[in-house]
Amino acid sequence: MKNQFVADVLYQIADLLDLKGEIFFKTRAYRTAAQAIEVLDEDIEVVAKEGRLREIPGVGEALAKKIKELIDTGKLEYFEKLKKEIPVGLLNMLKIPGLGPKKVAAVYQHLGVKTIEQLRQACLEGKLRTLDGFGETTENNILRGIQLLEKTRGRVLLNVAYEDGMKYIDYLKQCNEIQRLSIAGSLRRMKETIGDIDILASSDNPDKVMDYFVEYSDVQRVLLKGSTKTSVVLKDDLQVDLRVVKEESFGSALQYFTGSKEHNVKMRGIAIKQGFKLNEYGLFDKETNEYIVGKDEKEIYNKLGLMYIEPELRENRGEIEMAEKHKLPKLIMYNDVKGDFHVHSNWSDGSESIQTIAEYTQSKGYEYIGIADHSQSLKVARGLSEEKVVKKIKEVEKVNKKLLDFKVLCGTECDIKPDGSLDYSDKVLKLFDFVYAGVHSTFKMTREEMTKRVTKAIENEHVDFLAHPTCRLIGRREPFDLDMEQVIDVAKETNTFLEINAFPDRLDLNDLHARLGKEKGVKFVLGTDAHSLTHLDFMQYGVATARRGWLEKKDVLNTYPLKEIERFLSR
Numbered sequence: 248m249k250n251q252f253v254a255d256v257l258y259q260i261a262d263l264l265d266l267k268g269e270i271f272f273k274t275r276a277y278r279t280a281a282q283a284i285e286v287l288d289e290d291i292e293v294v295a296k297e298g299r300l301r302e303i304p305g306v307g308e309a310l311a312k313k314i315k316e317l318i319d320t321g322k323l324e325y326f327e328k329l330k331k332e333i334p335v336g337l338l339n340m341l342k343i344p345g346l347g348p349k350k351v352a353a354v355y356q357h358l359g360v361k362t363i364e365q366l367r368q369a370c371l372e373g374k375l376r377t378l379d380g381f382g383e384t385t386e387n388n389i390l391r392g393i394q395l396l397e398k399t400r401g402r403v404l405l406n407v408a409y410e411d412g413m414k415y416i417d418y419l420k421q422c423n424e425i426q427r428l429s430i431a432g433s434l435r436r437m438k439e440t441i442g443d444i445d446i447l448a449s450s451d452n453p454d455k456v457m458d459y460f461v462e463y464s465d466v467q468r469v470l471l472k473g474s475t476k477t478s479v480v481l482k483d484d485l486q487v488d489l490r491v492v493k494e495e496s497f498g499s500a501l502q503y504f505t506g507s508k509e510h511n512v513k514m515r516g517i518a519i520k521q522g523f524k525l526n527e528y529g530l531f532d533k534e535t536n537e538y539i540v541g542k543d544e545k546e547i548y549n550k551l552g553l554m555y556i557e558p559e560l561r562e563n564r565g566e567i568e569m570a571e572k573h574k575l576p577k578l579i580m581y582n583d584v585k586g587d588f589h590v591h592s593n594w595s596d597g598s599e600s601i602q603t604i605a606e607y608t609q610s611k612g613y614e615y616i617g618i619a620d621h622s623q624s625l626k627v628a629r630g631l632s633e634e635k636v637v638k639k640i641k642e643v644e645k646v647n648k649k650l651l652d653f654k655v656l657c658g659t660e661c662d663i664k665p666d667g668s669l670d671y672s673d674k675v676l677k678l679f680d681f682v683y684a685g686v687h688s689t690f691k692m693t694r695e696e697m698t699k700r701v702t703k704a705i706e707n708e709h710v711d712f713l714a715h716p717t718c719r720l721i722g723r724r725e726p727f728d729l730d731m732e733q734v735i736d737v738a739k740e741t742n743t744f745l746e747i748n749a750f751p752d753r754l755d756l757n758d759l760h761a762r763l764g765k766e767k768g769v770k771f772v773l774g775t776d777a778h779s780l781t782h783l784d785f786m787q788y789g790v791a792t793a794r795r796g797w798l799e800k801k802d803v804l805n806t807y808p809l810k811e812i813e814r815f816l817s818r
Contacts, residue, residue: 250284250291253317256326257281262341263329265348266355279305280314286598286779292318336362343392344723350385353378367393388691391725399722401442403485405788406751408434408441411485415446415463419489422459424452427497431490431504435558437791439721439754443486447501453491460489496528499541502548503527509563510556517551517567525551559794564762578794581787583806588617588658588681588712589746589774590783594639595620596628598779601639601655602646607780609653614809618643619658619683619714619774622670630662633675640678654809656680656816660714665689667703669710676709680816683746683774685714686727694728701734705743711816712772713738715748715755723752735764744772744804747796749789750782761796772804 261277283304284291294300295318300311317323330338340351340363354360357378360369369375370386412430419428425448429435432445450456453474460477461469470478470486478488492500503511503526518525524533529541530550540546545555553570557578560566569575590604591597599607601618608616620639621630631639636659643657658681662670669676669684676682684704692700705713716734717726738745745764748755753776756764761771773789775782793803800806804815 249318250287253291253314254281254285256317256323257284257314259338260326260329262348263326263333263338266333266337266341266352267329268352276305276307276310280310283598284314286781288598288780295319334361336365339363340366342396343389344395344720344725345388345392350381353380363393363396384691395722395725399440402440402722404721404751405434405437405439405441405754405791406785407483408444408485409788411465411481411483411487412444412446414465415444415487418463419446419448419460422456424450424455424459426450426494429501431501432506435505436507436561437559437788437795439757439792443488445504446487446489447497447504448489448491449494449497450491451493456491457489492527494542495538496541498543498545499525499529499547500527502544505558505561507562510561510567513563513567514551517553521551523551557794559791560797562795576797576799579790579798579800579803579806581790583800583803584613584773584786584790585808586613586615586617586805586812587775587777587783587786588656588772588805589619589660589683589714589748590616590777591620591628591660592618594618594635594642595625595630596778601642602649604780605646605650605653605655608783609650611783613653615654615656615812617656617658617681617774619660619681621687622659622661624662624664624670625687630670631659633671636671636675636678654813656812658683660685661710662687663700663704665692665700667700669704669707673707673709676707679709681711682709683712683714684710686718690718690724690727692727694730697727698730698733701729702737705734705737705741710741710743712744712746712774714746714774715753715776716745716760717755717757719753719755721752721754726755731760732763735760735767735769738764738769739767742770744770746772746774747789747792748774748776749785749787749792750776751785751788754788754792756792756796758792758795761793761798765796765798765802770804771798771802 257277258281261274264274295315300306300314313323313325337351337355340346341348354366358369358374360366370390375381375386376383412434416428419425427449429447431447434441434444448456457472457477461472461479465481466479467482468480470480476488476490478486480486490504515525522533524531530539530547531537532539540550548555554573554575556566556570592601592604593599605616621628623630623632640657643655646655658679660683663684663686664670704710717729719726745756747761773786775785777783
């Protein structure tokens, strides 16, 4: 599907038009169309082929022609022309979190700043504060944004790498020369961002496997081709490395190339103490160099007296010590989830009706789905007024009457105001089956102010869940300053569940905070924050974060059956 590719180009066109100073309505048209395509539940190529592009909200005749050209040729002449009119450095500056096209245009027009390095120097010299709409705070925020950009440069979100990796694996499975096959590296550990994709295969004919590997249709160029390792770059600029080993070494190579480096160093130290030598080829007797085991990962851990350690835990955060004591947690499994509590319908800013969401999620095998539309003050997301809440509840009741062995739960993602109060009155909040509370504005508060704001909200007796607790957007917005330990303590006292938001650019709470919460006895809820049906598949990334945070099935509300959910929500 080229949906995201097309949406990204339209977003970039809107940014370029902003840089040129085009009228707001023109740039908004491109962004509106991009948003609609981003959440489209159909393949944009199929829609174009069937001549239905103009049925997409925001797509008129002119835009439909541009989209068709982009799909058919992979390029858009209008886009290429626009890029030539704007200095390339300005386009790079747009990647700085928190720096929009209007501010980029201002520093270019008034200060002649064309590159990120020139922008950094201008901030350090205090030149930006002389411009209208800028100040010392703006300069500091831009410097922080540059640091964040540099920190995440060259890495992609987990879902992008996962989708690329799984497609490549599906392709490689068709090669008859491959005996065993697996994703390795940080992608196998399900880290929130990925630098490149590692794939491991075993074969008696590595050269034929490498020939097949480089023939993949999404390969842009081959960086290196050998009999043990080949590296390619995909059309989306993500590097993929394939290593081929003998069958007897597959387990040890998988353990080695999965990492992390710190985990592997500790493992090798344990092997040495026990008279062994561990490397990517196997576990060997240190004195005689005799091969002991290596075909399977589990036999390596077991031979060293350890419980098998799941890939998501291999970060040298105490997992090896717990494995020695045989006290590792039994992690939540990807198929343990029985429902999703954080889904937006077309009552606010989602793309689908409640009925459609219910039918789709029931077909996925879920027992329940929670519709959590935005509250009234969030106008940009078409938040529901208190009057509309009543109408929506009636709609949910109507849908539930049509369903068997499935239930739609009517909730809200209620905005937390800057003073910690909630966007709905208590009278309205108690009408919902469940209440999420979340911050959606005024992020730049002090640590003390933000902590007080969040803790006051979850102390409200009607609040069940805290949504995306730190409001981070990976690579785009840093988490706001929050005393997470204090928030966790208050969540424990008030029996408030902390959300692990599964949307790939959030994954908020992160794994470290999830583990801290578990240690303090807090419970968790998973939510995809889905705005379309395709977003519901993001649940796996929430589960991955939960696993990296050492969470078990009992720690996560979504693993409980409907009857227990209803019992909890009626407390």
